Amino acid sequence: MRVEGLAGGYAPGTEVLTGVSFALEAGTIAAVLGPNGGGKTTLFRALLGELPVRRGEVELESRPAYVPQTDRTRLDFPVSALDVVLMGAYARTPAWRRISRADRAAGRAALERVGLADRGGRRFGALSGGQRQRVLIARAVLQERPVVLLDEPLSGVDAASAARIETVFEELRAEGRILLVATHDVEQARRWDRVVCVNGEQVAFGRPAEVLTTDVLLRTYGHELVVLEGGARAVAVEHHEH
Amino acid sequence: MLDWLTDPFAGGLMQRALAEVLILALACGPLGVWVLLYRQSYAAESLSHAMLPGLVIAALAGAPLLLGAAGGVLAAAVAIALASRDQRLGGDVAVGVAIAALFGLGALLALSPDVPARLGELLFGDLLGVTGGDLVEGAVLAGAILVALALFHRRLALSVFDRVAAPSLGARPTVWELVLLALLAVCTVAAVRGLGNLLVVAMILAPGAAALNLTTRLPVALALAAGLAALAGALGLVASYHWEVAAGASVALAAVLVFLVSTPLGRPNSLSD
Numbered sequence: 001m002r003v004e005g006l007a008g009g010y011a012p013g014t015e016v017l018t019g020v021s022f023a024l025e026a027g028t029i030a031a032v033l034g035p036n037g038g039g040k041t042t043l044f045r046a047l048l049g050e051l052p053v054r055r056g057e058v059e060l061e062s063r064p065a066y067v068p069q070t071d072r073t074r075l076d077f078p079v080s081a082l083d084v085v086l087m088g089a090y091a092r093t094p095a096w097r098r099i100s101r102a103d104r105a106a107g108r109a110a111l112e113r114v115g116l117a118d119r120g121g122r123r124f125g126a127l128s129g130g131q132r133q134r135v136l137i138a139r140a141v142l143q144e145r146p147v148v149l150l151d152e153p154l155s156g157v158d159a160a161s162a163a164r165i166e167t168v169f170e171e172l173r174a175e176g177r178i179l180l181v182a183t184h185d186v187e188q189a190r191r192w193d194r195v196v197c198v199n200g201e202q203v204a205f206g207r208p209a210e211v212l213t214t215d216v217l218l219r220t221y222g223h224e225l226v227v228l229e230g231g232a233r234a235v236a237v238e239h240h241e242h
Numbered sequence: 243m244l245d246w247l248t249d250p251f252a253g254g255l256m257q258r259a260l261a262e263v264l265i266l267a268l269a270c271g272p273l274g275v276w277v278l279l280y281r282q283s284y285a286a287e288s289l290s291h292a293m294l295p296g297l298v299i300a301a302l303a304g305a306p307l308l309l310g311a312a313g314g315v316l317a318a319a320v321a322i323a324l325a326s327r328d329q330r331l332g333g334d335v336a337v338g339v340a341i342a343a344l345f346g347l348g349a350l351l352a353l354s355p356d357v358p359a360r361l362g363e364l365l366f367g368d369l370l371g372v373t374g375g376d377l378v379e380g381a382v383l384a385g386a387i388l389v390a391l392a393l394f395h396r397r398l399a400l401s402v403f404d405r406v407a408a409p410s411l412g413a414r415p416t417v418w419e420l421v422l423l424a425l426l427a428v429c430t431v432a433a434v435r436g437l438g439n440l441l442v443v444a445m446i447l448a449p450g451a452a453a454l455n456l457t458t459r460l461p462v463a464l465a466l467a468a469g470l471a472a473l474a475g476a477l478g479l480v481a482s483y484h485w486e487v488a489a490g491a492s493v494a495l496a497a498v499l500v501f502l503v504s505t506p507l508g509r510p511n512s513l514s515d
Contacts (some may be wrong), residue, residue: 048409048410049409050409063410067407068406068407070407072404072406073403073404074403074404077279077402077403077460078454078457079399079403079459079460080459083460087403087404087411089415090396090397090400090411090412091411091412095393095394095395095396095397096272096393107378123458139411139513143410168335222272
């Protein structure tokens with residue numbers, strides 16, 4: 001995928017993200033780092049083609065799959081975990097046809113892949129936060145798109161879920177997919193292949209070792225950044241308004 | 243006991259009334275589930291009330307009530323859209339103002355000396371006055387709603403379950419919200435003659451709410467809501483016959499009773515389970 005001079009916003013004349021340019025090869029995990037309100041969600045919406053105002057070029061083979069944060073879903077909706085995974089096959093299934101046997105089998109395989117083979121019949125809203133996040137990732141796997149956008153998939157999930165999710169990320173990379181992962185975890189980003197830093201504009205793009213310097217992180221997070229151990233580690237602190 | 247249940251339906255009037263409520267139940271029940279899942283109960287209440295001026299004008303002009311209801315819904319949609327353009331009003335306030343104005347206008351028209359004595363019929367329905375033609379109209383509209391719900395099932399589910407990711411999965415939530423409201427308008431138009439302007443909402447919402455109390459599976463909830471709406475319709479007519487009370491009101495109260503009975507039987511959709 002290639003992005004060149006991307007800018008956009010939610011109303012004419014009010015661009016909230018500018019100057020985004022990067023290219024990612026197949027089989028890449030890229031972290032998208034930035035503060036709350038820094039443009040991570042806007043970048044994803046632009047890549048999904050959902051931003052009301054957009055400039056620049058985006059080259060994609062097909063529309064990306066998107067994994068939202070689990071608390072953005074309706075937990076009281078009467079569906080099972082497997083029902084949610086099968087939503088990944090809706091776009092390719094005509095309205096008057098049943099979900100194909102092949103897609104049902106693929107859906108069960110995707111659930112197994114995220115370690116939830118025995119939870120397919122459970123109500124989605126009754127699963128733990130980490131399990132729900134894994135179900136949403138299984139749904140993206142079933143979509144079979146070359147590019148997957150994930151909005152803070154490791155935020156607030158239990159350790160077992162986080163480990164399984166990272167394993168799935170590695171598998172998807174090995175299959176040649178491109179993963180763009182919005183995150184606040186700088187140390188996590190160091191383990192991946194590329195980093196895009198945004199804060200209203202693109203601050204930096206490149207390999208983690210080149211990009212994740214204290215200077216870049218300060219420009220990305222400003223006052224939200226806490227530098228530890230004499231600059232060897234940096235932690236982005238989320239500020240929430242209550 | 244069986245005779246007590248079947249005796250009311252010996253005559254043609256009650257047979258047609260039963261056929262009407264069963265036809266309406268097939269559309270109202272499943273649609274009600276979607277309306278509740280989309281949290282559009284207020285829209286359901288509002289649409290039915292807002293069509294009163296259209297119904298009264300149809301009664302004044304001697305035109306078919308179906309036509310008046312359709313015109314009333316259209317006028318309500320325009321009024322709500324215009325009221326919503328005022329940035330000082332919130333969405334609910336705009337709907338409330340538009341609906342109160344339209345219902346007031348409908349009542350004013352209905353109280354004029356020229357209006358035939360059919361206001362009660364407009365407000366509370368006339369199940370016993372249903373004709374063969376009415377049944378055909380009701381069946382066509384209910385059938386259209388059922389076909390639409392079946393065809394749109396996946397898009398409707400995506401749009402309400404995961405609004406943020408829905409576009410990447412093949413559904414645009416704003417489009418499907420409008421489609422649901424359009425289906426709600428058609429259902430209200432179809433049901434208002436039998437159940438009345440004030441009572442139709444009970445038949446749409448109460449069986450759906452009862453079904454969502456009783457199951458955690460959407461397809462089961464949709465089928466169950468149709469069954470419970472049919473049960474409420476039949477029980478309401480039986481009660482109306484034996485206790486000599488208004489049929490539309492009996493059906494509405496039976497639907498609410500079904501919901502009340504379902505409540506202690508469990509709320510598996512609550513977030514605490």
